[in-house]
Amino acid sequence: MESLRYAHAPAPHDAQVSVGIKQLQSMLDAQPWGTVALAPDGRVVAASARAVAMLGTPIPVGTALEHVFGFCLRDGAEPYTALEQGREVEIDGTWCWLKLTRVEHDERDANCVAASVAIVDITPLHRALDERIASLRFLSHDLRSPLNSIVALTQLQEIDAATFAQCGGMKQIGELARYALSLGENFLFSSVVGNLQRRDFSRFDLRATLRELVPQLEVAAVYRGVSLRLWLPDERPVWINGLRPFVARALQNLVDNAIQASAAGSTVAISFKQVDAEVEIGVKDAAGGLPGLHQKERIEDFDELSQKTSKGFGLGLKLATRIVSLHGGTLHAEINEDGGTTFVMRLPCLARQRLAAQGEGQLDTVRDSVRAFAAGALK
Known part of the structure; x- marks a missing residue:
């Protein structure tokens, strides 16, 4: 397959390259995330409109990779390698995930698409993660009270059995344990249900x-x-x-x-x-x-x-x-x-008739296979 080429200013006669760039641009603009296509040397081949909007800056064709994504690269880091590992960055209040993916290309062709950088809005995921962390902190705080009481009661049992009995003894420990268990169950259930399919x-x-x-x-x-x-x-x-x-x-x-x-x-x-x-x-x-x-x-x-x-x-x-x-x-x-x-x-519950029909259908399949094998149809 012929590599896709780009040019800073395609000549009028180079219709094939011009059409290829337009097709690439159209494909990138149709994606639900932002995308920047790169040449082997890191120059921009094309950038989707969504990528420009999410990064909040123009991305002219031919711009160096470091100029587009330098804000999230560490000093001295090799841009391709750094972005290939992925970067989570905040841009004007929006959390984005930047990920570079290399694509196969002709090493002899300096003007082909060698990689693309996807820019994905992960703000909802980031917010959900923050909420989950906050929930875990609340759960940890809520669990601390019954668990500390259980520890205190077990220590009291060892040093003062009479006072331990007055405080409820093993019955109280059981109630505290069940309360702590219910807190954990409710958290786990709420966490799972939100993502069930x-x-x-x-x-x-x-x-x-x-x-x-x-x-x-x-x-x-x-x-x-x-x-x-x-x-x-x-x-x-x-x-x-x-x-x-x-x-x-x-x-x-x-x-x-x-x-x-x-x-x-x-x-x-x-x-x-x-x-x-x-x-x-x-x-x-x-x-x-x-x-x-x-x-x-x-x-x-x-x-x-x-x-x-x-x-x-x-x-x-x-x-x-x-x-x-x-x-x-x-x-x-x-x-x-x-x-x-x-x-x-x-x-x-699942209808017995439907299950019976499924079972009968599977049995028919087995019977057909046996008959085919007997007839020499299976090898």
């Missing part, structure tokens, strides 16, 4: 997820003297499209809340059933009812529910609600026949 979702078996999760909560149940029961009607997979760790965390919060609210000797029952295109999971306790919940009523909004009620309700409920909503489901609490609370989570 549909492609991040994947198919997983909710039934298997629940079956794996419940044994992990047995330790907390045994410690509280609570019986944990799981009712699964059959072994058939129930497929969900979503984020498995998030859904598992929402379920864990619901079950853990029920365990913490229950008295020793009581039972927390977890039910699982599929109704049409939805799967319903119930977490039932006999702890006396969620604060504010009355007979034949339900609670769907947990924002106003205290995070530190005397029975442990509220911890993680807002997070669970957000996760369920993210997956197109619903979550509510209702009074059960034992005078306790049942949390009902409903999530849309």
Whole structure:
């Protein structure tokens, strides 16, 4: 392929070069970022209108690379190498990323395009990073209080067991630990959700997820003297499209809340059933009812529910609600026949008919391959 040439002032008869430069200029102007095309010696071949606007200065053809980007180069630095590594600079309040990329060219041709410098507006990304750093600082500050209290209580246990018991003992340490955990969970969830795309979702078996999760909560149940029961009607997979760790965390919060609210000797029952295109999971306790919940009523909004009620309700409920909503489901609490609370989570599941059709289609493909192989069509 013939190299693209440039000239400071193309002669009228050199129509081919003139047309090539115009095509290059048109291509650069069509890009959503600014671009400066360079010759092997660093002279400007062409610069897009957006590059001129973002740099805030004219960029005539033939200008040396150092004159265009000298403001962001260190003294003595080789311009090509420095820009090839990338530079983040602020230009009139706009944060830009400058990145030089070399392109293949004829080394014998001094008048060809040998590299291009992209100028990308990263102000939104820079602002988001600043906000994330600020959020991390706030989280660090918020975590310091419960963690310092936990350290102080553990030290107190060693030197004064009586005072340790008066301060709440291990129960207080557990509440502080759960509070610190909820702060971290909310931060992680908020951080991830802002960047979620549909492609991040994947198919997983909710039934298997629940079956794996419940044994992990047995330790907390045994410690509280609570019986944990799981009712699964059959072994058939129930497929969900979503984020498995998030859904598992929402379920864990619901079950853990029920365990913490229950008295020793009581039972927390977890039910699982599929109704049409939805799967319903119930977490039932006999702890006396969620604060504010009355007979034949339900609670769907947990924002106003205290995070530190005397029975442990509220911890993680807002997070669970957000996760369920993210997956197109619903979550509510209702009074059960034992005078306790049942949390009902409903999530849309993938239709069995569609999955069966997909499976049958894959089976047909396998059958066709076997037949073709038997007929000698495959080699």
